[in-house]
Amino acid sequence: xxxxxxxxxxxxxxxxxxxxxxxxxxxxxxxxxxxxxxxxxxxxxxxxxxxxxxxxxxxxxxxxxxxxxxxxxxxxxxxxxxxxxxxxxxxxxxxxxxxxxxxxxxxxxxxxxxxxxxxxxxxxxxxxxxxxxxxxxxxxxxxxxxxxxxxxxxxxxxxxxxxxxxxxxxxxxxxxxxxxxxxxxxxxxxxxxxxxxxxxxxxxxxxxxxxxxxxxxxxxxxxxxxxxxxxxxxxxxxxxxxxxxxxxxxxxxxxxxxxxxxxxxxxxxxxxxxxxxxxxxxxxxxxxxxxxxxxxxxxxxxxxxxxxxxxxxxxxxxxxxxxxxxxxxxxxxxxxxxxxxxxxxxxxxxxxxxxxxxxxxxxxxxxxxxxxxxxxxxxxxxxxxxxxxxxxxxxxxxxxxxxxxxxxxxxxxxxxxxxxxxxxxxxxxxxxxxxxxxxxxxxxxxxxxxxxxxx
Numbered sequence: 001x002x003x004x005x006x007x008x009x010x011x012x013x014x015x016x017x018x019x020x021x022x023x024x025x026x027x028x029x030x031x032x033x034x035x036x037x038x039x040x041x042x043x044x045x046x047x048x049x050x051x052x053x054x055x056x057x058x059x060x061x062x063x064x065x066x067x068x069x070x071x072x073x074x075x076x077x078x079x080x081x082x083x084x085x086x087x088x089x090x091x092x093x094x095x096x097x098x099x100x101x102x103x104x105x106x107x108x109x110x111x112x113x114x115x116x117x118x119x120x121x122x123x124x125x126x127x128x129x130x131x132x133x134x135x136x137x138x139x140x141x142x143x144x145x146x147x148x149x150x151x152x153x154x155x156x157x158x159x160x161x162x163x164x165x166x167x168x169x170x171x172x173x174x175x176x177x178x179x180x181x182x183x184x185x186x187x188x189x190x191x192x193x194x195x196x197x198x199x200x201x202x203x204x205x206x207x208x209x210x211x212x213x214x215x216x217x218x219x220x221x222x223x224x225x226x227x228x229x230x231x232x233x234x235x236x237x238x239x240x241x242x243x244x245x246x247x248x249x250x251x252x253x254x255x256x257x258x259x260x261x262x263x264x265x266x267x268x269x270x271x272x273x274x275x276x277x278x279x280x281x282x283x284x285x286x287x288x289x290x291x292x293x294x295x296x297x298x299x300x301x302x303x304x305x306x307x308x309x310x311x312x313x314x315x316x317x318x319x320x321x322x323x324x325x326x327x328x329x330x331x332x333x334x335x336x337x338x339x340x341x342x343x344x345x346x347x348x349x350x351x352x353x354x355x356x357x358x359x360x361x362x363x364x365x366x367x368x369x370x371x372x373x374x375x376x377x378x379x380x381x382x383x384x385x386x387x388x389x390x391x392x393x394x395x396x397x398x399x400x401x402x403x404x405x406x407x408x409x410x411x412x413x414x415x416x417x418x419x420x421x422x423x424x425x426x427x428x429x430x431x432x433x434x435x436x437x438x439x440x441x442x443x444x445x446x447x448x449x450x451x452x453x454x455x
Contacts, residue, residue, distance in 0.1 A: 015121045015263050016111060021059065021128065026053035027113055028132055031409045032193035033184050034401075035159050045406040046102060054109020054405070061115040072372075072379040073111070077104060079372045083365050086313035092322055099317030099360075103403040108414035110405065114380065118417035122204055129201035133217060138181035140225045151200075152183050160185040180225050192398050194408060199236055199391070202419035203244065211237075228292075229398040236394055243387035244421055290341045294348070296397055298334055299355035305330050307363040314362030320346040320401060347400070353407045354396030373411075382415045383422065390400035 030050025037048040046295075080103060084096035117125060142148040181185035198221075204213045218233040305326065308312055315322045324346050331337040331349075343349050352355060358366045374385050382388060391414045392407075401407060 087316035191229040209280035239390040299352035351400035
């Protein structure tokens with residue numbers, strides 16, 4: 001641990017070796033598959049591969065841990081610990097404590113990945129995430145057309161004991177074919193991983209035509225692994241365009257870009273609605289899409305109900321069972337809920353980590369936790385907090401498991417991307433650089449005008 005000042009720390013870009021890249025890949029594999037190890041019948045280690053890799057990376061980055069980071073993280077831990085005592089019914093305290101441990105673990109291993117990404121060269125990261133996207137894409141093609149599906153299904157049947165997606169008939173009705181699962185528990189895990197990794201590639205890539213390539217990746221993904229999650233790739237371009245990618249552009253140009261993106265989104269939605277997703281759109285319009293209800297509308301309705309009844313601290317981490325009856329009542333009062341839809345556990349129908357934040361913490365503690373998290377991110381040198389939270393909220397519409405590593409991988413990988421994206425190459429600078437402005441930074445990088453570091 002050291003006390004390196006923020007500008008000097010942001011300038012660090014030594015590059016990482018094959019061991020780090022291998023551990024990063026193992027972490028991404030854990031995030032992608034979601035494979036968990038059960039410590040007890042009721043206490044899992046979520047995304048176990050990511051946990052192993054993250055702890056190894058934390059040890060390898062131990063000299064990069066800053067005192068200011070630890071102090072800010074201690075504040076998060078204190079707030080989270082307080083939050084498990086404030087909700088009603090302390091009979092759920094052990095359950096909430098388990099959620100607290102899982103969330104803390106997820107944040108710690110995400111922090112290790114954050115530190116590792118900052119030490120990597122920008123080109124290393126771009127190639128790394130592009131290769132992962134290519135592996136997923138090619139793997140889905142092999143599963144669909146080259147006989148990989150039986151192998152994938154065999155692995156899935158043994159790796160995932162709690163839930164394995166078996167609604168192939170539904171896929172055939174909605175999409176005209178069975179969607180690839182490529183060693184995950186369900187097709188949405190494939191599209192979520194592809195969406196996240198492609199967006200991080202967009203953030204760190206220096207390629208001039210990366211926006212067009214990113215859109216091409218989305219289009220190709222819709223063809224090979226159809227799913228509504230891929231449409232979030234287009235939605236995330238809005239905060240990227242305004243807060244990261246084109247921050248130097250005049251305001252009028254940015255608003256013109258926003259209008260163009262909005263028009264493109266509507267156009268693509270209409271095209272896909274009448275082709276690739278036509279059956280899914282029709283099912284949604286008829287109120288027969290249980291999956292969309294449980295991912296978007298349902299959790300939002302429950303969150304509003306919880307914040308009204310338990311505004312101080314919500315129901316507590318992972319305490320969905322406390323509101324079993326209330327969730328069912330909220331759903332029954334919704335005109336979009338079909339009483340014929342059955343489910344075994346409440347957590348299965350609250351698959352939206354953005355709304356789970358407010359369900360778990362309520363209105364007041366929900367804001368307090370966001371502030372504590374933001375202070376920590378700020379201590380890490382992250383400049384664009386609004387951007388990080390915007391991306392986090394958008395991807396939350398496609399994933400649950402608030403305390404799991406995937407949720408916080410989204411935040412901390414995006415946060416690392418914002419720092420890496422601020423670096424400006426000086427290959428085109430012809431004048432020699434005065435050594436006094438470099439502090440202890442590695443050669444090859446310039447500080448920005450505001451005193452922070454840039455590639």
